[in-house]
Amino acid sequence: MLTIPxxxxxxxxxxxxxxxxxxxxxxxxxxxxxxxxxxxxPSDDLAWVSPERRLVFITTSLPEVPEGVRFDPVGEDLxxxxxxxxxxAHEAGHVRFSFAKPAGTLGELWNALExxxxxxxxxxxxxxxxxAQAFTFLGDVASARAQEKFTGSALEGCLFWRxxxxxxxxxxxxxxxxxxxxxxxxxxxxxxxxxxxxxxxTWIARQILGLVRAQQQEQLQAPDTGAPxxxxxxxxxxxxxEEQERECGSGGASATTEQGGDPEGAGEDTGDDIAVxxxxxxxxxxxxxxxxxxDGSSEGSVxxxxxxxxxxxxx
Numbered sequence: 001m002l003t004i005p006x007x008x009x010x011x012x013x014x015x016x017x018x019x020x021x022x023x024x025x026x027x028x029x030x031x032x033x034x035x036x037x038x039x040x041x042p043s044d045d046l047a048w049v050s051p052e053r054r055l056v057f058i059t060t061s062l063p064e065v066p067e068g069v070r071f072d073p074v075g076e077d078l079x080x081x082x083x084x085x086x087x088x089a090h091e092a093g094h095v096r097f098s099f100a101k102p103a104g105t106l107g108e109l110w111n112a113l114e115x116x117x118x119x120x121x122x123x124x125x126x127x128x129x130x131x132a133q134a135f136t137f138l139g140d141v142a143s144a145r146a147q148e149k150f151t152g153s154a155l156e157g158c159l160f161w162r163x164x165x166x167x168x169x170x171x172x173x174x175x176x177x178x179x180x181x182x183x184x185x186x187x188x189x190x191x192x193x194x195x196x197x198x199x200x201x202t203w204i205a206r207q208i209l210g211l212v213r214a215q216q217q218e219q220l221q222a223p224d225t226g227a228p229x230x231x232x233x234x235x236x237x238x239x240x241x242e243e244q245e246r247e248c249g250s251g252g253a254s255a256t257t258e259q260g261g262d263p264e265g266a267g268e269d270t271g272d273d274i275a276v277x278x279x280x281x282x283x284x285x286x287x288x289x290x291x292x293x294x295d296g297s298s299e300g301s302v303x304x305x306x307x308x309x310x311x312x313x314x315x
Contacts, residue, residue, distance in 0.1 A: 004081035013080065014040050014060040023084050027056050030092035030126060049091040058087045069140040071133040086134035090115075093122040099198040102205075104270025108280060109205040112159035113192035117201060120193060139163035147171050149279035154178040154185045155212050156277040161189055181215050209271040216274070 004022045007013035014020070024038040036054045043059040050056075062083050065072055073082055097118045101107045123132040143163040150156065152175030164170040174182040185208055192204045 004077075004084050006077045007080070012060075019084075023058060023088050024056075026085055027088040027092045030089045030122065030129075031095040033092075033095055036095075047087040047091050049094055051095060056088070056091050058084065058091075063141050063145060065141055066144045069137060069144065071137045082134050082137050085129070086131070086138040089122055089126070089129065089131050089134065090119065090138070093118040096125075097121050097198070099202075102202055102268070102270060104272040105274045105276055106202070106205055106209060106269070106271040108276045109155070109158055109208060109271070110198070110202055112162070112280070113189060113195075113205055114198050114201045116162040116193045117195055117198070136163075143171060146279040149277075149281075151175065151277065151279065152178065153277060154181040154215075155208075155274070156279055157182060158185065158189050158208060159277075159280055161186065162193070165190075178215075181211060184211055206269070206271075209269075209274055212274055213271075 005016075005018045007019065008016060020038060020040065023040070024036075027036060027038065028034050033054075036049075036056050039055060039057045040060050042061045043057070044061070045057070045059060046063075047056070047058045062080060065079055071082070073079060098114055101114075102110050119131070119135045123135065140163060143160055146160070150160070150172055152173055154174060157172060157174055160172040164172045188204050188208050192201045195201045195204065
């Protein structure tokens, strides 16, 4: 596995040329792109990538590592190395495998699903880097950071299930109210991890939002009628997937900026009537509308906060 050089005590680690060069080399190797520059500075966002600007950002404010994190190498230098390798490879994966992030809540959900699909592809593409270990380490840290905000909603689980599904004692559990909904949503989440491309992930995300919206409508109607009212789109969009893909353009999401796509589809349902779970704050990001304000640039970009892309918003 690639490692980052140890830090010298005479200079902050993120100012050391050998470390910065190693991080950028990993990104370029994994993305197969030599034209990107690296920006590193303190930030609450962990990482993002902007294909338009040929820029990858990685925070120097690395998270604390709690107990119980898998593949924790222990030791400041080794942990820093695993963080930086994971961030660089994750962002490179979006450049290689992801299309543009949709707008609104749809985009946040897409990001949560796409991250796992893309990371699995990266782990298979670069077995020599043992990226699965780095991604598991990052995910355990991310999940632990958000644990106090868990509500157990089915929508919340669309992100955290990717980090919790293979733990012996998962920290995230669905709440009783959403248990039945989660039985319908979970298979869609796991199907998205193996989708053929990120456009198909967009289609799956729309189906999940349809299920969530239907449950919310039933709950609103229950006090007036005394019982939930079925039939208000409870199955999401019931048209044949191929028909929907033809209408939306091969799955609904536009291509990445690198592939010439337009990230904003006119008149599309972006799910903005459904609130993004609070526990996702600081976790999901593939390309963010706010990234320009964070680095002083006026151009659009793609952000990673522990999940990742806007162009896309991670990780």
